[in-house]
Amino acid sequence: MARRIAIFGATSGIAAATARLWAKRGERLVLLARDAEALDRLARELAAKGAQVETTRADFADLSSLESAVSQAWNAFGGLDTAFVAYGFLPRQEETEKEPAALEEAILLNFTSPAVLANMLASRFEAQKAGMIAVITSVAGDRGRRSNYAYGAAKGGLQRFLEGLRHRLHRSRVRVLDIRPGFVSTRMTAHLPQAGALWATPEQVAPSIVSAIDRNRETLYTPRFWRAILLVARALPNAIFHRTPW
């Protein structure tokens, strides 16, 4: 039976690459995003690959619209098996240090909105006693660093939120997956220098996301080598950490 998967932030580079893999399996996809044209283009592409596709426009910065977005996603195919929350926003760190509004926006899109959304999804999955909520956080959430601690704090807060949500939903047999990508070449990172072995493409990380959801995993570092890097980065004593440039 084709699975019913809602993708919140479907036009994201990582989400679109993941959706292409699901489309090839003939899954039933509900795509939610704010850019109507990009949404239609992606929907046509995924339908041509074999998916059944429904679309809904959504601005995830508008918290008052989230319940309606969840409701439309839920009703498109009469319930959901998986909710994949992919939207996010990489702020300019210097701006978040000087402009309270920039910090507020970073926290809104990377923590508050996905947390509110996940809670709304949780109530529905809980009643159904089955399903998976998979949310993209980031390796940036594992330790605060001078170069991106506003984004990192929001993603780190989201990691902790998902940990608690997983605890809450365990008895209802609803699974919660925290996806922590490293550096991935997408529109979000297009302004950064992308040379080096640490960078991956969305096509490289997408199979690991599909597999982690299939296997009901709890935390995914992708590509995998980031688990080891973060193990070291988290363990580094401050005396050494404070001398690092990043």
Ligand SMILES: NC(=O)c1ccc[n+]([C@@H]2O[C@H](COP(=O)([O-])OP(=O)(O)OC[C@H]3O[C@@H](n4cnc5c(N)ncnc54)[C@H](OP(=O)(O)O)[C@@H]3O)[C@@H](O)[C@H]2O)c1
């Ligand atoms: N790329 C990386 O290196 C990296 C690393 C770790 C974690 N991540 C996380 O991975 C996720 C996907 O990002 P990506 O790398 O695939 O970048 P991306 O292609 O730039 O995707 C970001 C997505 O968020 C959407 N978005 C932002 N604000 C929105 C709003 N108010 N309403 C609706 N949609 C909104 C964007 O919509 P539009 O298409 O309309 O702009 C876009 O589809 C994000 O949560 C990001 O934080 C990325």
